[in-house]
Amino acid sequence: EYKFKSLKYGNIKYEWTTDKGIVYIDFHGEVKEENPSENVFYESYTLAYSNNMAGTLTAPFEGKHGWYFRNETNSAIVVTIRLSGQYELFK
Numbered sequence: 406e407y408k409f410k411s412l413k414y415g416n417i418k419y420e421w422t423t424d425k426g427i428v429y430i431d432f433h434g435e436v437k438e439e440n441p442s443e444n445v446f447y448e449s450y451t452l453a454y455s456n457n458m459a460g461t462l463t464a465p466f467e468g469k470h471g472w473y474f475r476n477e478t479n480s481a482i483v484v485t486i487r488l489s490g491q492y493e494l495f496k
Contacts (some may be wrong), residue, residue: 408471408495411464415491420459421424429475
């Protein structure tokens with residue numbers, strides 16, 4: 406999983422690719438909460454199987470946004486992500 410933080414309406418340009426093969430992805434965001442509960446609210450933007458994706462996200466809320474990648478093959482797959490815009494890497 407790869408996440409970044411953004412303020413509400415932050416504009417982030419993204420592109421990711423795999424070196425080979427297709428992965429399952431869930432591109433989603435989690436609302437920032439002062440006292441997070443066990444059941445954190447999240448919104449999925451895209452659920453798909455792909456080997457690449459590019460676009461722009463205008464964050465609908467302040468919080469963490471990013472991708473969950475799942476490789477369903479028996480071979481290693483490298484995912485390369487490129488970001489630009491108004492974001493901070495989640496640590």
